[in-house]
Amino acid sequence: xxxxxxxxxxxxILRLPKRLRAAELxxxxxxxxxxxxxxxxxxxxxxxxxxxxxxxxxxxHLSDCQPGVSAANVPEALARAExxxxxxxxxxxxxKPAAPPSGTRSSRFFQAMADRFLxxxxxxxxxxxxxxxxxxxxxxxxxxxxxxxxxxxxxxxxFMGYLSFPIVCLLLFLVGVTISITSAxxxxxxxxxxxxxxxxxxxxxxxxxxxxxxVILAGKVGAAVTAELASMTVLEExxxxxxxxxxxxxxxxxxxxIAITLVVPLLVAMADVxxxxxxxxxxxxxxxxxxxxxxxxxxxxxxxxxxxWGLIKTVVFGWAVVVGAGFKGLTVGxxxxxxxxxxxxxxxxxxxxxxxxxxxxxxxxx
Amino acid sequence: MDIITARDLTVGYGxxxxxxxxxxxxxxxxxxxxxxxxxxxxxxxxxxxxxxLPPLGGGFEFAGSPVDYRSEASLGRLYAxxxxxxxxxxxxxxxxxxxxxxxxxxxHYPELPEAVVRDMVHAGLAQVEMAGSxxxxxxxxxxxxxxxxxxxxxxxxxxxxxxxxxxxSGLDPITSRLLDDLLLRLKESFKMTLVVxxxxxxxIERVADRVLLLNDGGLRYAGDYADLAASDDGxxxxxxxxxxHHDDA
Numbered sequence: 001x002x003x004x005x006x007x008x009x010x011x012x013i014l015r016l017p018k019r020l021r022a023a024e025l026x027x028x029x030x031x032x033x034x035x036x037x038x039x040x041x042x043x044x045x046x047x048x049x050x051x052x053x054x055x056x057x058x059x060x061h062l063s064d065c066q067p068g069v070s071a072a073n074v075p076e077a078l079a080r081a082e083x084x085x086x087x088x089x090x091x092x093x094x095x096k097p098a099a100p101p102s103g104t105r106s107s108r109f110f111q112a113m114a115d116r117f118l119x120x121x122x123x124x125x126x127x128x129x130x131x132x133x134x135x136x137x138x139x140x141x142x143x144x145x146x147x148x149x150x151x152x153x154x155x156x157x158x159f160m161g162y163l164s165f166p167i168v169c170l171l172l173f174l175v176g177v178t179i180s181i182t183s184a185x186x187x188x189x190x191x192x193x194x195x196x197x198x199x200x201x202x203x204x205x206x207x208x209x210x211x212x213x214x215v216i217l218a219g220k221v222g223a224a225v226t227a228e229l230a231s232m233t234v235l236e237e238x239x240x241x242x243x244x245x246x247x248x249x250x251x252x253x254x255x256x257x258i259a260i261t262l263v264v265p266l267l268v269a270m271a272d273v274x275x276x277x278x279x280x281x282x283x284x285x286x287x288x289x290x291x292x293x294x295x296x297x298x299x300x301x302x303x304x305x306x307x308x309w310g311l312i313k314t315v316v317f318g319w320a321v322v323v324g325a326g327f328k329g330l331t332v333g334x335x336x337x338x339x340x341x342x343x344x345x346x347x348x349x350x351x352x353x354x355x356x357x358x359x360x361x362x363x364x365x366x
Numbered sequence: 367m368d369i370i371t372a373r374d375l376t377v378g379y380g381x382x383x384x385x386x387x388x389x390x391x392x393x394x395x396x397x398x399x400x401x402x403x404x405x406x407x408x409x410x411x412x413x414x415x416x417x418x419l420p421p422l423g424g425g426f427e428f429a430g431s432p433v434d435y436r437s438e439a440s441l442g443r444l445y446a447x448x449x450x451x452x453x454x455x456x457x458x459x460x461x462x463x464x465x466x467x468x469x470x471x472x473x474h475y476p477e478l479p480e481a482v483v484r485d486m487v488h489a490g491l492a493q494v495e496m497a498g499s500x501x502x503x504x505x506x507x508x509x510x511x512x513x514x515x516x517x518x519x520x521x522x523x524x525x526x527x528x529x530x531x532x533x534x535s536g537l538d539p540i541t542s543r544l545l546d547d548l549l550l551r552l553k554e555s556f557k558m559t560l561v562v563x564x565x566x567x568x569x570i571e572r573v574a575d576r577v578l579l580l581n582d583g584g585l586r587y588a589g590d591y592a593d594l595a596a597s598d599d600g601x602x603x604x605x606x607x608x609x610x611h612h613d614d615a
Contacts, residue, residue, distance in 0.1 A: 146476055149461075149469070232458075240456035243416050244470040244519075245445035251473070 015044040022054035032069060046073035056085040127327050134323055137250040138257055147247060152255040160221050161263030168216050168267050169274040175208055176200060176278020184286045193287045194297055200279030201298035205306040209271045211358055214317030218350035222325040225256060226346035229329025230339040238330065253326045260318040268314045313361050320353040369394040369527055369559050370415060374424030377414045383422055384410045390578055390588045397553055397560045399570045402580035408563040409531055416529050417444045449520030451530040455512035457504040464500040467491060467519045490518040494548060510541035527559045534566045546572045
């Protein structure tokens with residue numbers, strides 16, 4: 001504050017500069033902070049000609065918030081502007097520290113934990129209710145064939161199946177290659193190279209294809225479904241459907257659930273072939289094993305039940321992904337920001353559900 | 367005769383009450399403007415009357431029957447007799463304008479032959495002077511066209527009441543005027559009841575027969591638009607007659 005001059009006396013006087021806007025005010029506040037405890041201070045406003053709303057707010061709260069600091073020689077223009085300035089009551093500058101929250105720290109901690117737990121339980125209840133509703137809606141649709149836009153199921157099948165097919169096959173082929181390479185070395189140590197076919201076949205059909213397909217569906221289909229439904233909710237399209245007498249949970253969800261149920265078997269079959277083909281390639285390159293020998297050896301271990309269980313698991317994963325995505329999309333808030341958040345949450349929720357369901361299947365099947 | 371009668375109606379979100387203990391009636395065959403400053407609860411009230419937001423207290427009757435939010439059948443009866451024009455139209459972006467307007471018909475009457483659906487849709491679009499844009503998608507339409515298209519969708523099943531949420535917002539004065547004329551035509555030609563949420567004074571002046579003025583969590587005025595001029599309420603005079611409190615003195 002080069003223009004601030006101090007005069008010795010019982011009250012220290014700070015003569016304020018001609019230009020006193022927010023930037024200069026910061027320097028004045030710093031000066032006041034350093035002088036706190038040195039006795040009363042009088043701010044001399046006589047030279048102030050340029051000011052802004054920060055100056056007016058400061059002047060308005062001076063007597064309440066700055067004990068020991070007073071104003072003098074306030075020019076008429078500044079006083080008039082300050083009188084007309086709309087201030088928020090009970091606000092100090094610098095702000096007074098907030099009142100301490102009630103209750104002990106541990107009680108507040110448990111309260112917060114209980115609130116979060118209840119919110120999760122409520123969300124789980126809503127999710128399960130929606131799951132039940134969807135089963136009801138599908139049953140009703142299959143009986144009456146009403147409430148769903150014609151052709152929408154085909155559109156969804158195209159998106160969920162045809163457009164997912166290349167990425168599912170590519171990734172599962174690479175998973176087949178990876179698991180074969182990592183297993184090959186261990187099998188060679190024990191002279192059990194031939195069992196690579198059993199390992200790849202069993203792992204692919206029972207575990208890796210369902211799990212990886214589920215995760216790919218969560219990332220590709222789940223995220224897209226949530227983003228689409230959440231945008232529709234934000235843009236009031238879901239409200240519009242409801243006031244047209246159309247049940248959005250049926251109109252929007254049933255085609256997607258039917259589509260995922262129909263395309264998953266095809267995806268799983270293709271993914272099984274791609275994954276096993278990865279194993280065949282590695283066995284041929286690493287051990288010189290003929291593809292026909294690989295398949296013969298694999299069929300000694302795996303049978304159609306392995307394929308069927310993998311298929312059933314993937315259909316359940318697909319349902320979990322679509323219902324989870326629909327739940328997040330239809331319960332989103334009303335801002336664009338929430339669409340992004342809901343999409344992320346949907347993917348996390350779907351993958352979590354897939355792993356939990358997979359674990360339950362493991363307990364039941366083995 | 368009143369088509370909607372509200373008693374002790376409290377509306378809001380969660381535990382937050384936006385409007386408390388409202389009592390009003392909306393007469394049949396007239397245009398009622400729901401007005402108030404931003405944040406006064408106009409759209410919240412409209413959502414409750416349109417069956418989207420359960421009331422926090424009290425209730426309302428539609429055509430003499432109480433609307434029960436816990437009953438799917440009761441809400442279904444309400445939805446069958448109303449149409450809603452949303453602020454941004456809320457046309458489904460994945461469907462063409464024709465398919466948007468046809469949607470309620472196809473959902474409610476899937477047995478109707480396509481030729482009948484086509485005639486109904488074209489009649490609805492002609493009503494709002496949009497017959498030439500039937501095959502366009504919402505993203506290809508201007509704001510005013512989207513609203514007119516949405517109005518066609520709201521009208522296609524001949525509802526008793528049409529709720530319009532801020533029909534003039536974001537429109538230029540000419541398009542806004544066209545939309546107002548359209549609302550007047552609907553009232554006069556089809557004896558339709560319209561509930562219009564707005565804060566556009568010119569629009570209120572042009573179309574409103576009745577006014578519900580919301581302020582400070584309650585109903586400040588409910589009555590004929592024509593009687594507003596006689597009011598000596600400072601807020602009403604400030605709001606409608608564009609006179610400040612200082613003019614009242």
